[in-house]
Amino acid sequence: MKTRYVNLNDVSNKKTFRDMRKWQKERRSKEKDLTENIPQCSKKRIQEIKENRSITSYTWIGHSTFLLQLDGLNILTDPVWAKRMGFQKRLTEPGISLEDLPDIDVVVISHGHYDHLDFPTLKKLKGNPYYFVPIGMKSLFIKKGYQNVREMSWWESFEYEGIKIHFVPAQHWTRRTFNDMNTSHWGGWIFQTTSKTFYFVGDTGYFSGFQEIASRFMIDIVFMPIGAYEPEWFMAVSHISPEDSVKAFIELEAQQFVPMHYGAYRLADDTGPEALERLLREWKRLQLPKEQLKVLSIGETVM
Template identity: 75%
Template sequence: MKRFANLDNVTSYKSFKDLRKWQKERRAKVKDLSVNIEQCPTKQQRELKENRSLTSYTWVGHSTFLIQLNGQNILTDPVWAKRMGFDKRLTEPGISLADLPEIDLVVISHGHYDHLDFPTLKKLKGNPHYFVPVGLKSLFMRKGYHKVTELSWWDSIEHGGITLHFVPAQHWTRRSLRDMNTSHWGGWIFQTPNKETFYFVGDTGYFSGFKQIAERFMIDTVFMPIGAFEPEWFMAPAHISPEDSVKAFIELGAKFFVPMHYGAYRLADDTGPEALERLYREWENQKLPEEQLKVLLHGETVMGNK
């Protein structure tokens, strides 16, 4: 059975001893869990349902975005699950499943449950085509999904006038005891005919791949993870810190930074507000323009590539 690996042979493997050490640390920490990322007070569900011409993106929560490009409705890592493991979701999704437009295509970054939730997929409107990392198609077929295309790193494909590119990330994956790294992981880049370019990073640690991606693409907007990084001695190979996410943004030469992967599920010791605070601090430290940072509330939409 094929097992996939990261660039530079970086491994995310942690021992049972490491896990016990983390659990002990976690019990000793005091965190304020009463403050969550807020819902946007002015949501645009009606406009999103009717929109087939303007570019838009809406943060649903965690790594889930509704992106509207070239008349296509795209979902990234659709997860509306109310629980993740033993923990309840911290906030409601920014858009309810009932308020979504019909979906044309879905991209999956990797097979972890907080990024691939089949109960959510069953409820999507429309008949979307699924684009997945190499190794995941067989699982989709067993679940009854047949409009599925799997890609390897640096593969490209056209769909509905949009060119999709599957690019590297530094992570790992597992859904059961026996399938460790039997499918790949990565990010997705969307390019429209008029050269709008959006990069959905997926789940990743900081890695050399950002420089490689920058050599191949001119990125307009990057959807960048910032959460689930603490403790960093445990998480760093697989989850990028807010400081390193800014470093990656600078290396990419992108125009706009949209943070994600925080505030919906508590997957590590950091909280959503902590991740944002560190992001803002590093943004200021690097003297980056305020208008390039697009921090969204749950359900907030940016209409037009601004």
């Protein structure tokens, strides 16, 4: 019998056919402006990125994909360059083309949903990456021909080329085929370098795990999802709202908030600009320091 993974406190996100019908009926009644999109960075630092092996940097490719350059390693989070997601066209082009990437040393996968794990993208990556994946997923990677794969459970850690990599909980679910629901886990990744600690949250609803993570790690920079939350009665368990993402950031006691998971694919009823507007409004309402929020254009690099 296959292992089926669960959330903390056994929080369930199972939805009924009736729930799906209700959501679809609501969606038909909404009018959304899909002509306004998240802007591309006007000054991309492609050559600097290609040559960089010493300076800490991060670049938002789009959605949940970042290129992190940490202690000489090139790390990709949830690499997805797909032009479509299901029946929907990608709304914004990736910030850097696959051809312009440097050789990749490490890839981390938060979970198996197609907007976070795209094998056609992985086939095109330069270099010979080492893959870190949630428990239950290694067999799929081996089947696809990948050998450098390490499977990790929640709270497990591994040191790779001087960087400590930790797999931490998230509140979500996963599925790639009809009968494989939750047969692999989901979570976030924390990278501890010689100078800073980075937390890639992955895909999650708001949950008590943020407090536990805060008790174990001192986070400098958190890459936090803010999109795919509408309708909230349907999505809240597995997709955090902009307001709750700020609440989570405060609980984490992190130094900087970098929003992600918005503006590339239409996975729910909200739009990228709507998610960002709600985030900025909540940040202002709580009078949080402006310098702690780093909103990136697509393709923008911070060095």
